[in-house]
Amino acid sequence: MQAKKKQGLFSGFLNNGNAYPVLTAVAAGLYPLLFYYTNNYKMINSWGHLGYFVSVFLLFPIAVFFLAHKISGVNLFKKFQPFVLPFLNFFFFFSYLNIALYAGFNWLRTLIIFGVAVLLAFLLRKFFKKIIGFQLILAVIGIFTLAPVVIKQLNYSKEWMAQPDAIEEAVFKKKPNIYFIQPDGYANFSELKKGFYNIPNSEFEYYLKENNFKNYPGFRSNYAATLPTNSAVFMMKHHYYNNGSDFTETIDARNVIVSDNSVLRILKNNGYRTFFLTEQPYFLTNKPKLGYDFCNFSTEEIDFVTTGIGEPKDVIKPFDNYLETYADGPNFFFIEIFNPGHITNTIEDSKGVEGERQHYMESLAEANKKLTQLTKSILEKDPKALIVIMADHGGFVGMTNTGESYTKNTNPDFVNSIFSTILSIHWPNGEAPEFDKELKTSVNLFRILTAYLSEENSYLENLQENGSYIIINSGAPQGVYEYLDDAGSVIFKKLS
Structure with missing residues (x-):
């Protein structure tokens, strides 16, 4: 019964017409954030870094996605609305992965990511919610990958x-x-x-x-x-x-x-x-x-x-x-x-x-x-x-x-x-x-x-x-x- 209920919730998420801008933003930033922390924890293990990365990888995209979704609902931009959140999700997701992999920003790679995001927004728009689900699954895996790293730090002995x-x-x-x-x-x-x-x-x-x-x-x-x-x-x-x-x-x-x-x-x-x-x-x-x-x-x-x-x-x-x-x-x-x-x-x-x-x-x-x-x-x-x-x-x-x-x-x-x-x-x-x-x-x-x-x-x-x-x-x-x-x-x- 519980499994059927969960399956129904997931099916409802895929088939309803809601856009979920906040969830889309979280899906774009959460896995890259966890990936970066897992691979660089000892370089960024301060409260200041945590505040910075949560702001950049989660709070900032939430604000951008929510605002962009609202603006795209205006009649002037209505025809672009179905593509806005998919584009932003792909662009932010791959941009953050780029930062996580190379520990820095690069204009050429960003322009390439921009073009790829535009293309994917048109090609994969119908499958977009499944992609959000996949990104969230990656984030869950990321939590399990990061957890041992943090636990090891917390249990670190100074003897x-x-x-x-x-x-x-x-x-x-x-x-x-x-x-x-x-x-x-x-x-x-x-x-x-x-x-x-x-x-x-x-x-x-x-x-x-x-x-x-x-x-x-x-x-x-x-x-x-x-x-x-x-x-x-x-x-x-x-x-x-x-x-x-x-x-x-x-x-x-x-x-x-x-x-x-x-x-x-x-x-x-x-x-x-x-x-x-x-x-x-x-x-x-x-x-x-x-x-x-x-x-x-x-x-x-x-x-x-x-x-x-x-x-x-x-x-x-x-x-x-x-x-x-x-x-x-x-x-x-x-x-x-x-x-x-x-x-x-x-x-x-x-x-x-x-x-x-x-x-x-x-x-x-x-x-x-x-x-x-x-x-x-x-x-x-x-x-x-x-x-x-x-x-x-x-x-x-x-x-x-x-x-x-x-x-x-x-x-x-x-x-x-x-x-x-x-x-x-x-x-x-x-x-x-x-x-x-x-x-x-x-x-x-x-x-x-x-x-x-x-x-x-x-x-x-x-x-x-x-x-x-x-x-x-x-x-x-x-x-x-x-x-x-x-x-x-x-x-x-x-x-x-």
């Missing part, structure tokens, strides 16, 4: 962030200005000379040595991407990709990196001003609350729909201005530049193995130029600075695209191309601590620096192990695998 000692209460005995410069994807000098790279870079390596930087051969990252690496770096702890519970971006990573973390707490407890300068707002896409005192991006200038990657913003000039304005210190600068970066992410955009390698070489030269400018500015004004140049991961050179890294491959050149990272440090007065030999992977960087600045060696008792980890999707059961062990040897061990 991994707990420190095993009182390092957050460390008291610095010396307080130099600290400059943490992160060139994206910059492989270690030792790896650039061999393996899949074989890239000449001796001029910049020599420049650093001449200016009393100490280079650390064989240094590497613990993770294969920017967000998981930096969340581990600033918490000085392993998260193991959320213990294998997440196979995309690391949960809550942006908030960990720029809002609140162990490193920022230590610095603020020791009276440091904190500055975050970046060429791209990649860490800021979800508009997190900033834990830094100064940033060269304001949340207002970051679009709600964005990948966080676009035209790079200059960091050199604002950095020089900050150096002049806040010369007294102590200051901590986190400066992120997006050169040399890594090879392309997709096979469709790939220039092939050698083409990608050549592009990396060109971008490496640009990185050297920026790093030279930054370090020269620092050393001229602050010769006793603590300057750390450390990348987030390698450049993935030797592959056609970064997607290959998710397939099992235990070739040492392949693995080191992912994890090898530059580490070069200008120690104040050229005096590196004896325990700098412990600088092997990025997760332990700030614990070692804290021990150095506080002159408290007990913090070294809780160094994290130096394994390097990656997510594998093919060639082996899906999961998080240890690719390099504590000694830097290639292994392939699935985490339990």
